[in-house]
Amino acid sequence: MPQALELAIKTSSLTKQFGSQKAVSSIDLSVPKGSVFGFLGPNGSGKTTTIRMILGLAAASKGDIELLGHPIPKELEHALPKVGALVEGPAFYPYMSGRNNLIRIDSADRNSRSGTRKQRVDAALERVGLTNAAKKKVHAYSLGMKQRLGLANALLKPREILILDEPTNGLDPQGTREVRNLIRSLAAEGITIFVSSHLLSEIEQLCSHLAVMTAGKIVAQGSLAELRNESQTRLVLKADRIDELVDLLKTQGLTKLSLKPDRVVVPVPGDFDVASLNQLLVKKKFMVSEIRLEQPSLEEYFVNLTGEGFEVVR
Amino acid sequence: MFTRRRTWAMLAAIALIPILLAVAVALTSDELAPGEGPPFLDRVTQNGLFTGFTATLLALPLFLPLTMAVVAGDTIAGEASLGTLRYLLIAPVGRLRLLVVKYLGTIVFALAGTFTLMIAGGIIGAILFPIGPVTLLSGDQISLAESIGRMALVAVYTAISMSGLLAIGLFVSTLTTVPVGAMAATVVLAGVSQILDNLPQLSWLHEWLFTHYWLSFADLLRQPIELGSFASNSLLQLGYIAVFGALAYSRFTTKDILS
Numbered sequence: 001m002p003q004a005l006e007l008a009i010k011t012s013s014l015t016k017q018f019g020s021q022k023a024v025s026s027i028d029l030s031v032p033k034g035s036v037f038g039f040l041g042p043n044g045s046g047k048t049t050t051i052r053m054i055l056g057l058a059a060a061s062k063g064d065i066e067l068l069g070h071p072i073p074k075e076l077e078h079a080l081p082k083v084g085a086l087v088e089g090p091a092f093y094p095y096m097s098g099r100n101n102l103i104r105i106d107s108a109d110r111n112s113r114s115g116t117r118k119q120r121v122d123a124a125l126e127r128v129g130l131t132n133a134a135k136k137k138v139h140a141y142s143l144g145m146k147q148r149l150g151l152a153n154a155l156l157k158p159r160e161i162l163i164l165d166e167p168t169n170g171l172d173p174q175g176t177r178e179v180r181n182l183i184r185s186l187a188a189e190g191i192t193i194f195v196s197s198h199l200l201s202e203i204e205q206l207c208s209h210l211a212v213m214t215a216g217k218i219v220a221q222g223s224l225a226e227l228r229n230e231s232q233t234r235l236v237l238k239a240d241r242i243d244e245l246v247d248l249l250k251t252q253g254l255t256k257l258s259l260k261p262d263r264v265v266v267p268v269p270g271d272f273d274v275a276s277l278n279q280l281l282v283k284k285k286f287m288v289s290e291i292r293l294e295q296p297s298l299e300e301y302f303v304n305l306t307g308e309g310f311e312v313v314r
Numbered sequence: 315m316f317t318r319r320r321t322w323a324m325l326a327a328i329a330l331i332p333i334l335l336a337v338a339v340a341l342t343s344d345e346l347a348p349g350e351g352p353p354f355l356d357r358v359t360q361n362g363l364f365t366g367f368t369a370t371l372l373a374l375p376l377f378l379p380l381t382m383a384v385v386a387g388d389t390i391a392g393e394a395s396l397g398t399l400r401y402l403l404i405a406p407v408g409r410l411r412l413l414v415v416k417y418l419g420t421i422v423f424a425l426a427g428t429f430t431l432m433i434a435g436g437i438i439g440a441i442l443f444p445i446g447p448v449t450l451l452s453g454d455q456i457s458l459a460e461s462i463g464r465m466a467l468v469a470v471y472t473a474i475s476m477s478g479l480l481a482i483g484l485f486v487s488t489l490t491t492v493p494v495g496a497m498a499a500t501v502v503l504a505g506v507s508q509i510l511d512n513l514p515q516l517s518w519l520h521e522w523l524f525t526h527y528w529l530s531f532a533d534l535l536r537q538p539i540e541l542g543s544f545a546s547n548s549l550l551q552l553g554y555i556a557v558f559g560a561l562a563y564s565r566f567t568t569k570d571i572l573s
Binding site: 052055056057058059076077080081083085087088089090091092093094095096100105106108109110111153 | 317318319396397398400401402403404405406407408411568570571572
């Protein structure tokens with residue numbers, strides 16, 4: 001990762017220990033300014049704990065955090081006004097209307113100007129499509145509406161970074177798409193967006209960067225292109241006379257092959273010359289019915305890193 | 315807090331105490347012998363203004379501390395259980411400032427509660443009984459205007475009496491994310507303190523108990539007015555506020571907010 005990039009979030013050997021268990025184990029996050037940074041990991045992998053430490057809600061057991069250039073928790077109060085966040089689901093007073101909830105939380109913040117409050121609250125509600133439900137009490141909101149209200153809360157003021165923990169939780173497919181569009185338009189304004197999810201498909205189309213966390217550790221991090229390059233290219237071959245084919249491939253240095261009932265799969269370098277191999281096979285009178293290079297999807301890559309299982313890892 | 319229905323329900327319940335008391339006294343025409351029943355009760359029929367004092371006396375052991383415990387126990391734990399605490403802190407609201415604002419809110423509620431007792435008592439007393447110049451415990455008479463001043467003074471005194479308990483409640487509230495637990499613990503502490511205050515074997519401890527001067531508001535109903543217990547009570551409560559405020563501060567500012 002090029003060091004010249006300005007970082008919105010930087011952690012070094014960040015660790016959080018609960019009793020004997022390390023919820024977060026020495027992670028180094030580098031979130032470039034202006035990126036849409038996907039923070040991916042299965043449930044219970046330590047994503048939310050990491051976010052809590054970045055926002056100063058929980059103290060780190062070890063390691064350092066910088067948020068927008070401010071060391072955390074030392075300069076927390078200087079960093080937070082520039083941060084909008086949604087942490088582990090929205091939370092509001094159920095006996096107050098959506099609008100009054102936003103007004104209350106904005107007036108609790110000494111940094112925000114009371115003169116523009118109503119205007120900002122209404123603009124935020126408008127942006128998440130809640131204008132019509134603004135006067136309803138929150139206990140009458142659906143989960144999706146609460147999620148939107150949580151996003152509105154993060155957008156009450158102009159922000160430099162948005163930290164969104166599972167922002168599409170509880171939303172229907174339409175709502176999910178709207179949130180994605182919202183994130184895109186915010187990113188287009190130059191706001192850094194740090195978004196966590198346990199579903200790659202949710203954020204793959206959005207992100208410019210990705211970090212994958214599992215069991216408290218970061219197992220992959222970088223721009224989308226970098227991560228795609230890291231995943232192993234495979235050669236898939238389908239032909240007759242499999243035994244002879246295997247011998248031939250071995251002479252070409254392709255030894256780590258795996259035999260499937262009707263085809264051969266071999267990991268190869270990304271710039272493997274398929275055409276030459278095909279020529280050789282034809283020359284040796286093989287009947288080739290399929291020959292191609294295959295790039296595993298990010299999804300596969302992600303599952304490879306985090307494991308397939310439904311079981312909670314720890 | 316005052317946008318919340320629960321707050322109003324509690325104030326309404328507080329207002330009900332003098333009303334029930336006055337109605338019950340009015341319906342039973344039997345004259346009470348002086349000294350029978352709770353102190354002051356015999357005076358209610360002679361002067362309606364005593365209703366508020368008597369109601370305060372009845373509410374002090376349990377009902378008033380109960381409502382105070384609800385409000386104080388809810389301060390931090392209530393926000394934590396809703397999850398709104400994390401959003402307040404990242405708004406950002408400084409942790410110390412949040413504690414101070416929350417505590418001041420409970421004090422406002424205490425004043426609202428004690429004035430409710432007095433005002434509701436005064437009104438229902440005026441409706442059901444004759445009112446006029448009040449004969450004080452010392453036998454002197456004071457004018458109607460002055461007696462209203464005394465009522466306000468007793469309300470302030472009782473609110474001060476509650477301030478130590480409120481500080482304890484605030485501290486307990488920083489220990490948990492279950493508001494009901496914090497409320498219950500606070501009520502229990504108020505009860506324990508009153509019980510200890512009644513054990514003569516522990517008389518050395520009595521003047522240190524935050525409930526010790528609760529009933530001494532009667533000193534404000536003498537002529538000339540006795541301010542000794544007012545001063546000792548205020549000092550004692552300030553001590554409790556300092557100790558439990560500091561405990562709440564040290565606990566809350568280092569706490570991981572995981573709810």
